[in-house]
Amino acid sequence: MRTIIIPSEEDHDGKQMSPISLSQSLDSLLGSKSSLTTEWADSVRSIMNSSCGSPRSATSCSGCTNSSLASTSSSDGENVHDRQQCLSQEIANLESEITMLRTALGVSNSHRRSSLNQMLDLKGNIRVFCRVRPFLPNERNARPGPVTAPDVDWVKVPSARKEFEFDKVFQPNSVQDDVFAEVEPIIRSALDGHNVCIFAYGQTGSGKTFTMEGSKDEPGVVPRSLQRLFEEASYDTNVNYSYSLSMLEVYKGSLQDLLIARSTRNSDHVTKGLSIQMASKGYIEVENLTEVPIADAKEASRLYLKGSRRRSTAWTHANDASSRSHCLLRINIVSTSAHDNKKRVSKLWLIDLGGSERLLKTNAQGLTMEEGRAINVSLSALGDVISALQRRRPHVPYRNSKLTQILRDCLGEDSKTLMLVHVSPNENDLGETICSLSFATRVRGTHLGHELSADAEKEKATAMSELHRQMSVYESECQLLLNKINSLNALLSEKRCCLENVKSETMLPQQIPFTPDQQRIVSASITTPTSLSPTKKSEKPHETDFSATSPLKKVPRFMSPTASSRGKKSPGGDHTMLTQQPPMTFSSGYSRRILAAPKGGSVDSWRLGTKVDTRNVGTNSKRKLVERSPWPATVKKLDSAETSVCTTTSDGPQVTKSCNGKDTPTPTKFTELPANVLTPISISKASEEHYSRILAAERSISKLAVSVSSSARGSSPRSRRRLTMDCATMNGITKRFVF
Ligand SMILES: Nc1ncnc2c1ncn2[C@@H]1O[C@H](COP(=O)(O)OP(=O)(O)OP(=O)(O)O)[C@@H](O)[C@H]1O
Incomplete structure (x- = not known):
């Protein structure tokens, strides 16, 4: 267990201090009336240094084997200088090793990419899979057998004496996992920079939406693909991926933005009509289509479901x-x-086509008939386009429908297209099933003597298995290199942190260079009436006057007291900073509300940081404003009478407060804490476990801020005291613990 020295009552008189654990120390701060002292600060600082692997710790600086260099009490300038040199050398070595590995990864990755590409080319840039849906509960009495899938690439319709060949056939008992396993390589191809189109085609009720969207328990291709995209982004730190999502429907030949509510879709001032534009190099853009940057798969799935709900659906006989x-x-x-700084842009289209239907059979009339006819016309246009591409015709009839115009740049030479044809097993649907299978065969283009000879088939199979083998070799090579790079990166940041610590040791607090922004924070916090300026503090008698004795006394305040602590604070409340780093600012409130919005207020007034009352704001309007805001913003509702608004601009966060309806602009600045940073721990639970968690989990803590405030409320001295610890880690994460 780590030990620190905490001053007891006697310590204040300069007597010997006893080494105790951090938890005891913190406990004691809560229970006793003592203020924070320099000794306490020093001892915690040394624990911080040893826990973050600072250069003071002999173990943390693996390269510095000279124990004298790693000595805790090194005040010797030469030793510090040697240590700096040693660390700088180690950092340079690590950097060059990482650069070399990145180059190797780039090479392996491009080999992997080209193998995948060759494999997909060999399989065909346009591929067609067929999925036969199982009988549904309401079809229990149906006679089995009209459509069978005896093999992995054949579908038979015995009564019509017809057989259809596909690249893959999914039997009725196949599950969503089976389908996605085959789709996944094409998704990866989109990540490698190719345009990709995946269609679900089939008669009404044959299972297209089930395959694409799926259900909560059996997610389909879309949610799985979204998940896959973000997995890849987090896995390959060598490539920086960013994604944005758009969603539209082609309804009766016109385009509708599905990310805009139907009620506002047609009002001119909110959204203009969508139009298809051809940009340079044949790139197709849909003008006025909403495009939302997405940060994670969950958010993307949420948007997709939102859009799906807005899609035009209706009851039909089928x-x-x-x-x-x-x-x-x-x-x-x-x-x-990161390897070559090359930027790749690609599009992934995931399309749930409208159900093909025979209008006579479905008895469609009126609007339903019109809709059905429009769907059939565009499906037929799609079939014509894909078929022309397959046959390498000089003219491809893209202009025959909106659907094919939009997809023009994703259906060509360098793109990958996958059509998932869905059929029903039911005898009643036999006519539609044969239509769908014939359409898919036409799309696949195998009926025009495209079949390969037995020898060619054999050659193709050998080439495929060789490419498969190569792919797996490159994949494992990439994985190994990535692991190595990631571990070296972790080591590198540790070394950099050590170097920073060593550098800061050589500086007196007064010499720490502040950026102009930090300087402003400093002045602001000193002039804030609620902050404890040294002058004010010395007016009140203290058991220990920290500001008078501390070598850090000139280090300005960086942590404003909480709104509650301002009200509750006793004159004896004390705040201190435990590092000699440039000051940090922390959130001054204990209750956090992310998002901002005045009900019916304008974004501009909110941006300017004028008073915003968040008390009656609904979640939806908050969300809307945040979506439209170019800046991250935080509104902190401190209590029912006090509202605080923080806007984050390029100058950093700005806070405006209002109390009981009066505006009190407070020039306070604070660093935004992530939503989950506030970890209130009740005093009864403030045990060894909690304290040790702070230090054990936060091995990379770089800064620690502790404030103790007292309130008039509470039955015991212990419950009247509130201890707040703000820990900033090397990677910029800030955590707050309140005891
Ligand atoms: N593979 C499957 N396993 C289990 N149930 C399925 C499967 N495929 C489809 N279903 C069920 O069949 C019904 C119709 O499917 P779905 O709505 O996906 O058809 P669709 O082709 O999208 O129809 P439409 O074109 O009219 O939208 C749904 O209740 C769905 O849950």
Whole structure:
């Protein structure tokens, strides 16, 4: 257990101090009336240094084997200088090793990419899978057998004496995992910079939406693909991926933005009509289409479900909730490789097509008939385009429908297209099933003598297995290199932290260079009436006057007292900073509300930081404003009478407060804490476990701020005291613990 020295009552008189644990020390601060002292600060600082692997710790600086260099009490300038040199050398070595590994990773990755590409080319840039749905509960009495899938790439319709070949056939008992396993390589191809289109095609009620969207328990291709995109982004730190999402439907030949509510969609001042534009190099853009940057798969799935709910559906004879339009989800992928700084832009389209239907059979009339006809026309146009591409015709009829115009740049030479044809096993649907299978065969383009000879088939299979083998070799090579890079990066940041610590040791607090921004924070916190300026503090008698004795006395305050502590604080309350680093500012409130919005207020007034009353703000309007805001913002509602607004601009966060309806602009600045940083721990639970968690979990704590405030409320001295610890880690994460 680490020990620190905490001054007891006698310590204040300069007597010997006893070494105790940090938990005892913190406990004692809560229970006793003593203020924070320099000794306490020093001892915690030494614990921080040893826990963060600072150069003071012999173990942390693996390269510095000279024990004298790692000595805790090193005040010797030469030793510090040697240590700095040693660390700088280690950092330079690590950096060059990482650069070399990154180059190797870039090479392996491009080999992997080209193998994958060759494999997909060999399989065909346009591939067609078929999924036969199982009988539904309401089809229990149906006769089995009209459609069978005897093999992995054949579908048979015995009664019509027809057989259809596909790249892959999913049997009725296949699950979503089976489908995604086959789709996944194509998603990876989108990540590698290719445009990709995945369509679900089939008659109404054959399971297109089930395959694409799935259910909560059986998620389909879309949620799995979104998940996969973000997994790749977190796994490959060598490439920086950013994604944005758009969603639209083609309904009766017109385009509708699905990320905009239906009620506001047609009002001119909110959204203009969508139009298809051809930009340079044949790049297609849909003008006025909403595009939302997405940060994680959860958010992306939420947007997708929101858009799906806005899709035009209706009851039909064939399906209770039949899709009456084509639903298109587009993910724009921008990837930048750290290896060559090359930027790749690609599009991934995930499309749930409207159900093909025979209007006579479905008895469709009126609007339903119109919708059905529009769907059939565009499906036929899509079939014509893909078929022309397959046959390498000089003219590809993209202009025959909106659907094919939008997808023009994703259906060509360098793109990958996957069509998932869905069929029903039911005898009643046999006519539609044969239509769908024939359409898919036409799309696949195998009926025109494209079949390979037995020898060619054999050669293809050998080439495929060789490419498979190469792919797995490159994949494991990439994985090894990535692991190595990640571990070296971790070591590098540790070394950099050590170097920073060594450098700061050589500086007197007065010499610490402040940026102009920090200087302003400093002045602001000194002039804030609620902050404890040294002058004010010395007016009140203290058991220990820290500001008078501390070598840190000139280090300005960096932590404003909490709103509650301002009200509750006794004159004896004390705040101190335990590092000689440039000051940090922390949130001054204990209750955090992220998001901002005045009900019906304008974004501009909110941006300017004018008073915003958040008391009656609904979650939706908050969200809307945040979505439209170019800056992250935080509103802190401190209590029912006091509202504090923080806007974050390029100058940093600005706070405006109002109390009982009166505006009190407070020039306080604070660093935004992530939403989950506030970890209130009740005093009864403030045990060894909690304290040790702070230090053990935060091995990389770089700064620690502790404030103790007292309140008039509370039955015991202990419950009247409030201890707040703000820990800032090397990687910029700030955590607050309140005891
Ligand atoms: N593979 C499957 N396993 C289990 N249930 C399925 C499967 N495929 C489809 N279903 C069920 O069949 C019904 C119709 O499916 P779905 O709505 O996906 O059809 P669809 O082709 O999208 O129809 P539409 O074109 O009219 O929108 C749904 O209740 C769905 O849950």
